Amino acid sequence: MSVPPDSSPPITLRGFRPSDVPFVATIVAEALQEHYDPSLYGSLSHDWTQGFLVAADSNDVPIGFLLGVSQVEREARILMFAVDRRFRGTGIGTLLMEAFLIRCRARSFRRVTLEVRVSNATAIRFYTRYQFSVVDLLRAYYSDGENGYQMAREPP
Numbered sequence: 001m002s003v004p005p006d007s008s009p010p011i012t013l014r015g016f017r018p019s020d021v022p023f024v025a026t027i028v029a030e031a032l033q034e035h036y037d038p039s040l041y042g043s044l045s046h047d048w049t050q051g052f053l054v055a056a057d058s059n060d061v062p063i064g065f066l067l068g069v070s071q072v073e074r075e076a077r078i079l080m081f082a083v084d085r086r087f088r089g090t091g092i093g094t095l096l097m098e099a100f101l102i103r104c105r106a107r108s109f110r111r112v113t114l115e116v117r118v119s120n121a122t123a124i125r126f127y128t129r130y131q132f133s134v135v136d137l138l139r140a141y142y143s144d145g146e147n148g149y150q151m152a153r154e155p156p
């Protein structure tokens with residue numbers, strides 16, 4: 001899907017490819033302060049390939065992504081969601097989330113969940129705008145001991 005309007009340069013939304021791994025890993029390291037084994041991305045995309053969305057620039061380089069999985073029947077879980085810092089606030093996160101929710105509806109999912117650091121006000125505001133609400137406090141959920149919120153939206 002090509003998105004021409006006022007976004008400059010043009011952004012393309014497409015599925016994840018194995019060649020995206022180094023770019024996605026770089027975004028993750030900066031945005032989420034986490035490092036995962038590179039093989040994780042491919043293995044997580046296996047069960048529901050449509051759940052792993054990549055926003056790519058005009059050179060087809062990933063500048064944002066949303067990795068959703070479906071490990072519970074008729075539920076999706078957003079495992080990772082990040083946009084390259086240089087491109088935040090330009091609507092790329094919105095494009096990814098809206099495309100993801102369309103895919104959830106196409107699968108007749110009844111619920112979408114995610115986890116977020118309690119300190120991540122930007123992301124919490126973003127998710128709230130998409131009708132996600134806090135359903136649980138996850139104590140010491142993150143490896144540095146920070147609490148997390150589980151948020152959910154139903155139906156997607």
Ligand SMILES: CC(C)(COP(=O)(O)OP(=O)(O)OC[C@H]1O[C@@H](n2cnc3c(N)ncnc32)[C@H](O)[C@@H]1OP(=O)(O)O)[C@@H](O)C(=O)NCCC(=O)NCCS
Nearest residue numbers: 031081082083088089090091092093094115116123125126
């Ligand atoms: C959360 C995140 C993915 C959102 O991505 P994004 O591309 O910045 O999202 P958008 O640009 O669509 O929207 C972000 C904000 O910019 C505003 N915005 C949207 N389109 C815009 C545009 N064309 N011009 C200016 N501002 C715009 C939105 O109103 C939104 O405002 P908000 O702060 O009130 O929510 C991004 O902030 C990020 O990568 N954060 C670090 C990683 C992270 O925290 N991930 C979530 C972990 S659970």
